[in-house]
Amino acid sequence: MTLVRTIKISFKALSRNKMRSFLTALGIIIGVGAVIAMISIGEGAKVDIQSRFASMGTNLLFVRPGSQSFRGRHGGGGTYQNLKEADAEAILERCDAVKYISPSVNTRAQVIYQNKNWNTSIYGTGDKYPLIRNWTIDEGEYFTESQVKTAQKVCVLGAEVNKNLFEGGYSVGQIIRIKKIPFRVIGILKTKGEAGGWFNQDDVIAVPYTTAQRRLVGRTDRISSIDVSAVTAERTQEAMDQIKEVLRIQHKIAPGAEDDFNVRNMSDIAESAAESTKILTILLGGIASISLLVGGIGIMNIMLVSVTERIREIGIRMSIGAKERDILLQFLIEAIVLSLMGGFLGIGLGVGGSALISHFSPMTTLVSIGSIVLAFLFAASVGVFFGFYPARKASKLDPIDALRYE
Amino acid sequence: MDNNNTLIQLEDLTKIYQVGETEVKALNGVSYNIHQGDILAIMGPSGSGKSTLMNIIGCLDKPTSGRYLLDGKEVSTYNKNQLAEIRNKKIGFVFQNFNLLARTTTLENTELPLLYSDISSKKTKEYAMKALELVGLQGREMHKTNQISGGEKQRVAIARALVNNPSLILADEPTGNLDTKTGDEIMDVFVDLNKKQGITVILVTHDQEVARIAQKKIFLRDGLIERLNGDRQ
Ligand SMILES: Nc1ncnc2c1ncn2[C@@H]1O[C@H](COP(=O)(O)OP(=O)(O)OP(=O)(O)O)[C@@H](O)[C@H]1O
Ligand SMILES: [Mg+2]
Numbered sequence: 001m002t003l004v005r006t007i008k009i010s011f012k013a014l015s016r017n018k019m020r021s022f023l024t025a026l027g028i029i030i031g032v033g034a035v036i037a038m039i040s041i042g043e044g045a046k047v048d049i050q051s052r053f054a055s056m057g058t059n060l061l062f063v064r065p066g067s068q069s070f071r072g073r074h075g076g077g078g079t080y081q082n083l084k085e086a087d088a089e090a091i092l093e094r095c096d097a098v099k100y101i102s103p104s105v106n107t108r109a110q111v112i113y114q115n116k117n118w119n120t121s122i123y124g125t126g127d128k129y130p131l132i133r134n135w136t137i138d139e140g141e142y143f144t145e146s147q148v149k150t151a152q153k154v155c156v157l158g159a160e161v162n163k164n165l166f167e168g169g170y171s172v173g174q175i176i177r178i179k180k181i182p183f184r185v186i187g188i189l190k191t192k193g194e195a196g197g198w199f200n201q202d203d204v205i206a207v208p209y210t211t212a213q214r215r216l217v218g219r220t221d222r223i224s225s226i227d228v229s230a231v232t233a234e235r236t237q238e239a240m241d242q243i244k245e246v247l248r249i250q251h252k253i254a255p256g257a258e259d260d261f262n263v264r265n266m267s268d269i270a271e272s273a274a275e276s277t278k279i280l281t282i283l284l285g286g287i288a289s290i291s292l293l294v295g296g297i298g299i300m301n302i303m304l305v306s307v308t309e310r311i312r313e314i315g316i317r318m319s320i321g322a323k324e325r326d327i328l329l330q331f332l333i334e335a336i337v338l339s340l341m342g343g344f345l346g347i348g349l350g351v352g353g354s355a356l357i358s359h360f361s362p363m364t365t366l367v368s369i370g371s372i373v374l375a376f377l378f379a380a381s382v383g384v385f386f387g388f389y390p391a392r393k394a395s396k397l398d399p400i401d402a403l404r405y406e
Numbered sequence: 407m408d409n410n411n412t413l414i415q416l417e418d419l420t421k422i423y424q425v426g427e428t429e430v431k432a433l434n435g436v437s438y439n440i441h442q443g444d445i446l447a448i449m450g451p452s453g454s455g456k457s458t459l460m461n462i463i464g465c466l467d468k469p470t471s472g473r474y475l476l477d478g479k480e481v482s483t484y485n486k487n488q489l490a491e492i493r494n495k496k497i498g499f500v501f502q503n504f505n506l507l508a509r510t511t512t513l514e515n516t517e518l519p520l521l522y523s524d525i526s527s528k529k530t531k532e533y534a535m536k537a538l539e540l541v542g543l544q545g546r547e548m549h550k551t552n553q554i555s556g557g558e559k560q561r562v563a564i565a566r567a568l569v570n571n572p573s574l575i576l577a578d579e580p581t582g583n584l585d586t587k588t589g590d591e592i593m594d595v596f597v598d599l600n601k602k603q604g605i606t607v608i609l610v611t612h613d614q615e616v617a618r619i620a621q622k623k624i625f626l627r628d629g630l631i632e633r634l635n636g637d638r639q
Contacts, residue, residue: 005521016509316505319466320519320566321494323487399466403505 006326010333017306024302025342027295028382032346032375033353034288039371040354042281044364046274053270057134059099059233061240062269063091063226063247066260081222082260087250088126088226095242097235102126103223105212111205112177113165120161121204122178124212125227132229140172140187143208151210155183159191160202181215183207236265285371289378295342296382303335303390314394315402328395335387336380343379347372413573413606414440414463419472421458421629432458433469434629442573445600445607447617450626456610457578459626463608464497464576465489477573494522498567500577504559506551506566512538512558513547516565523570537565541595557588564595568605575599577609581616593619 014021065082088103105124110117123129127145130137143154155178162171171185192201213220230239240263247261307314314327350372354365421433432455440446448456461467462474465481466489474482481492498519499505506515516534525533538547541561551559560580567575577596581589597619599605611617623635 005527009521012510012514312505313507316507317518317522318490319464319493319499319505321490321522321570323490323522325487326522400461403466403501 003329006329007333007337010330010337013330014334014337020302020306021338021341024299025338025345027298028292028339028342028379029295029346029349031288031292031295031382032343032379033349034291035285035375035378036347036350036367036371037353037357037365038284038288039281039374040350040365040367041357041363042277042284043366043368043371044354044358045280046277047366048364049273049277050270053266053273056266057132057229058266059230059236059239060132060266061098061228061230061236061243061263062265063087063228063243063261063263065225066258066262081219081224082251083223083226084221085223087247088223090246090250091226091228091243094246095239097231097239097242098228099231100128100132100229102129102132102227103209104129104225104227105209105217105223106225107212107216109179109216111161111165112180113171113174116165118161118164120158122212122216123204123206124209124216125206126209129206129227132227136190138188138190139170140185142187142206148208148210151208151214153181153183153211153215154186154208156187156189156206157185158189158202158204158206160200161205162188178205178207179216240265292375292378292382296339296386299335299338299383300386300390303331303387304393306334307331307390307394310394311397311402311405314397315399315405318397318399319403324395327397328391331391331394332384332387335391336383339379339383339387340376343376346379347376350375411442412439413442413444413477414438415473415475416440416463417473417475419459419462419469419474421455421462421467422470431629433462435472436626436629436631437472438624438631440606440608442606443600443604444622445596445620446609447620447623448608448610448626449612449617449623450632454626455629456626458629460576460578460608460610463574464499465492490522494519494570496573498564498570498572498575500560500563500567500575500580502579502582504556504563504583506559506562508552509550511548511550512543512554512562512565515551515562516569518566519570525570533569534565537569538562540568540599541565555588556584557591560584560588560592561595564592564599568599568603572605574606574608577607579610579612581611581613586615589613589616 063083085103088101091098092101102125107122107124108119109122110119127143127148129135130142137156138159140156142156143152147154155176157165157171162168165171165176166174171188174185175182176185177183189202207216209223213223228239228243230236243263244259248259251260253260317327351367354367357363358365416436416438419433419436420431423430423432436459448459450456458467462469465476465484469482472482473480476492476496481489484492507518513531513534516537517530520530520533535547538544541564543558543561543565546554546558551562554562575596581592584592593616596607596609600607609616609620617623625632625635
């Protein structure tokens with residue numbers, strides 16, 4: 001018997017039991033739908049993060065102390081500090097692809113204004129920082145070069161901080177306390193307008209890095225990183241190479257030895273941040289796959305019941321000349337058809353579901369072709385895998401016993 | 407008597423069922439020849455081995471020992487797939503309880519054996535329609551099996567049995583579930599097929615009346631042929 005005929009026979013058998021067929025496929029429908037919707041959430045998060053980073057500027061470069069792999073002389077990368085102000089100055093002076101630099105000393109601190117309390121990120125920066133990061137000042141102004149040089153206790157508030165300490169009002173000229181040290185507010189940043197999300201660029205306070213060194217961190221000889229902007233986005237790579245060269249000389253690194261710093265651009269950072277969403281995607285997809293597996297077991301269960309219920313039919317088919325292979329194929333194809341139809345409907349459910357999620361929640365979702373193909377193949381193999389045992393059982397029946405079965 | 411139109415040769419067939427510790431000897435050494443164009447009735451009390459013999463002749467089962475030659479080929483040595491092939495090409499079955507597929511039209515039921523052969527889909531319908539006509543069911547092709555009477559069901563079963571143009575039709579108590587009048591009509595169908603198509607018919611029956619259409623009869627008792635009738639062997 002040809003495969004086409006077997007497929008026809010399977011379809012007929014399925015259509016004779018439409019309701020049962022649908023209920024059997026339901027497990028797969030939900031499973032495939034869940035896999036696609038869950039993966040779309042993970043993928044959406046990734047795209048979200050990448051676009052947020054991209055919006056910060058593509059000509060941004062970050063210089064950080066070297067990694068922990070440095071001969072094991074130091075502990076974790078975070079505690080390892082070997083960048084100095086002199087390094088920053090050397091970069092600005094000697095790299096012609098570099099436009100602005102800003103030494104950074106970052107920390108977190110508790111800030112107080114009257115009876116209000118807020119915990120936020122403190123960015124100790126140079127005066128060019130707003131130019132590097134595309135920050136716009138809403139009220140007042142950013143600190144100047146001379147204010148940085150003389151380590152003035154002045155600060156610029158992010159919109160979120162201003163909202164929390166001053167209820168969004170005009171705060172320029174007020175005194176707030178950062179780690180109990182009084183700072184005068186000289187400016188307010190314009191909001192980036194990103195509610196919630198992965199990290200909030202409005203929830204910061206900028207202070208001169210020199211002040212941060214002396215007053216907040218207590219180390220005057222080191223800076224935690226250097227923010228750099230290249231002259232143009234196209235010259236970012238060139239700027240990176242120049243910075244590396246300069247710093248190797250600054251740090252007296254012998255030729256062939258590893259760098260004790262690293263320079264990264266925005267898209268590198270976006271990439272590694274997006275990497276972290278992979279785990280989310282795998283986790284969500286994994287949970288959803290379990291429902292697909294349960295759906296597969298459902299198919300096996302119904303197919304087993306169906307074999308028992310149709311023993312007579314199997315006997316009849318055998319008595320008129322159906323071979324073992326014909327029966328095996330018929331039941332296997334029934335299972336595959338069920339799971340494929342479940343797969344198709346599930347794709348609809350998944351795509352629709354992820355559209356609903358992005359419509360009714362702040363989450364971004366992205367349905368990828370890959371996830372559709374993956375879920376579909378998974379559904380098909382569930383059909384083959386869980387359909388095989390019942391099909392084999394059916395094909396191994398003895399025709400006389402099957403015919404006599406009540 | 408062995409002439410060249412011998413269809414079936416049974417030589418010392420035995421069939422032993424193992425039920426737990428005990429052996430049940432359903433057939434105890436049956437030897438018999440059946441010729442092309444015969445109508446043979448197999449009779450005997452319940453448990454005498456009639457169905458067992460039919461199953462072996464119908465290639466649904468294999469004898470424990472002995473030889474079975476169908477068309478000169480020793481089918482007792484065939485494997486499951488080869489037997490299925492023989493059933494598909496050479497044998498048609500008619501059962502006491504009809505054994506039609508539920509919720510399926512008479513046409514689809516009749517087509518079934520052809521689906522498992524290499525006959526093209528186009529021919530399939532044509533042959534099935536012809537078979538239904540032969541059993542007097544023209545115009546009932548699209549009726550589902552739950553919409554027709556017992557007699558009609560058995561006609562569908564006969565149509566299905568003869569659709570692949572077999573040399574042999576086996577009927578195990580084909581009138582057992584029918585009233586006398588309907589039973590007689592079914593027997594007429596068999597006689598007709600035998601006369602017009604030359605199909606060999608073997609039927610199992612308890613009913614002397616039914617057996618009257620048979621030119622030859624064998625009586626089984628305890629798995630042995632007790633006596634022959636109408637065949638001076
Ligand atoms: N699958 C089986 N397993 C064990 N014993 C069996 C099996 N099939 C038949 N038998 C036994 O073999 C013997 C012959 O059975 P068979 O069905 O051939 O009788 P029968 O002549 O057709 O009877 P009836 O007229 O009641 O249909 C009986 O004793 C029966 O119990
Ligand atoms: Mg019987």
